Amino acid sequence: MRLEFIPYGQQTIDDDDISSVIEVLRSPWLTTGPMVEAFEADFATYVGASHAVAVSNGTAALHLSMLAAGLGPGDEVIVPAITFVASANAARYVGADVKFADVDPETFLIDVESVRSLITPRTKAIVPVDYGGMPCDYSALQSLADEHGLVIIEDACHAPGAEYQGRRVGSISSMTAFSFHPVKHITTGEGGMVTTESAELATRLRTFRSHGITSDFRKREAAGTWEFDQVDLGYNYRIADINCALGRSQLEKQPTWVAKRREIAAGYTEVLRDVEGLAVQHEPEGRLSAWHLYPVRITGPEAAEVRREVYTRMRADSIGVNVHYRPVYLNTYYRQLGYSEGLCPVAESVYAGLLSLPMWPGLDGASQERVVDSLRQALADLRPV
Template sequence: MSEALIPYGRHVIDADDLAAVTEVLRGDWLTTGPAVARFEEGFAQYVGAPHAVAVSNGTAALHLAMLAIGIKPGDEVIVPALTFAASANSVRYAGGTVVFADVRDDTLTVDPAHVASLITARTKAIVAVDYAGLPADLAPLLDLCNTHGLILVEDACHAPGAEYHERRVGSIAHLSVFSFHPVKHMTTGEGGMVTSANAELAGRVRLLRNHGISSDHRQRELAGTWSYDMLELGFNYRLPDLLCALGLSQLKKLPTWLARRRALAARYRAELDAVPGIRVPIEPDDRRHAWHLYPVRVVADDVAAARQAMYSALRADGIGVNVHYLPVYLHSYYQGLGYARGLCPVAEAAYDGLLSLPMWHGMTDEQFDKVIDAVRKHAPSPRTAGAA
């Protein structure tokens, strides 16, 4: 990241974060000590879920979610096309088949009607992605799960603190998954969390993050025993005490940081809604956005060319815009598996025009004003705009 570039997202580390980590460094437990349970309890309480299991990153969280629900070769899992690759890759890790669903043009979250049309006798689960921080339309997806005996896994990596029908995400789907990567709302450097109301599913995630062993080292120390049993083939996906202490410290600031993101989003809408050549994201009445990203959509006759021009012009002016996302199945790996272009036309068309403007809680008003000026200057002109 260049010094001058205003990034599309970044972490904030305060003195209390440094103090929290230093305290752990001076103690006896660098990994799998008391800070893990404290972070898990704090996060579970925040999202309103009975169980939370900390893991080494969001991808590991997705992987363990797929294993916990028993995905295996021959099983199909429906995943939206417009997401980070890990949402789909986790299905592949477990040997399952990814069935890509299109998104709705207005929200860019998965289209429940398309999901319904993709369900077969082999479908085992649906992954809902809270794209950019907007909760997916979870109610119709849960209805489909109830009707067909499926599991809903919510990839809420963009959305801690977001709400759907006045409930926080993390407390709604069968399993929900979060990431604490530095561009997210709160960070542990690398880190992730799985939340659930289902004790059995959460217990399986807990077992699998520690090699499939039924107890951890600290539990055995406390119980005065060396013996343990490995019940199944698990992984080392633990999140160390050091990072859990950082996570707990960051979590305390999440409500304030979310409020700042929401204020920035409101200002973006006020300043940019009437600018021709771009479309700002919406927030449906039944949801509260968490604004991980602020993805605008370029509107022009040749959308892809206009987006490329705007991207280059903004970067040249020091605005670190980005693009989220190329539909996952257009990556070479998935093309190699035989997924054809044209599978999810709404996601493909959206991708051509998407541009994520800077959005993070530490962004200053001065930086924000600079972004607004540059966007106004470089949005496609009204002459080419208008042909959505």
């Protein structure tokens, strides 16, 4: 008998979410209407930020942050090797060069000493990625950024609800980017957000979000004018009211969902932390992960071969394990720019053993047990003691 498939992540949509979207479909505004502002206000409150700018996806959030920070050709941007390609691509969109920082072997997060070693007079920004939902070491990164006059553009696409020394992710860095793709904590279908403390950056983000134009249709209607001015070369990175209504409804459930993710993570950690040949992601003192992923690292000799076999066996057990991520610079596009193997040795060795276990709020105890049993069995078969 084939067991029910357990995906590594999935969205949760209830009747309230559906009603919220239907309400917008019956309203006069499908896009750039009251729901966008309301979602921005709700999200800013949730993360404790002064400003939130909603956009079409997380990649647009990163790209707009680069533009708002004034980054361009000749500038260098430091990005961790282990992340989704979008964190680095955003720097490329504005013509900046990417410097890949190595990661910490226990947290799998950007290594501050590696960042320090990469800083040159051309360095303008650091893009720490809260990988899996775990916040990076922001006090060390901020001191480094202050020392060298760098801007921090935090990629928190995995981390709404995470906390660093009592502060919510989204209220820490100069700009913080979020994604609302269906596999993330909350979804708008496609969507993203940038949060910031700076009114000036928020204005720049809003302008770049809509072609570089300084007003939107509703504002012009209210002011009784047709005139607008395009002051910069922007994009259409707007998000619709339909999506934002879904986002608002999802956000109401987010605190419960993060609590549930923490409970599931604690369950995994409890049973997996002492398994021979396996390391769980370390959550340092003073940090609370939002657990978008639950990544484990297969350690020891031939980790890559063991990981491949464990992946295959768990998939055969109908468990949707996944791998996040191969070091970005090993993708063909970046290889063609001249990056190659050996650039970030820790990231390469972490990647060799990485495996993301199923993690979403609806994952029940029986499913979690199946995941753990399948993983343990695969490891015991492959590495008998």
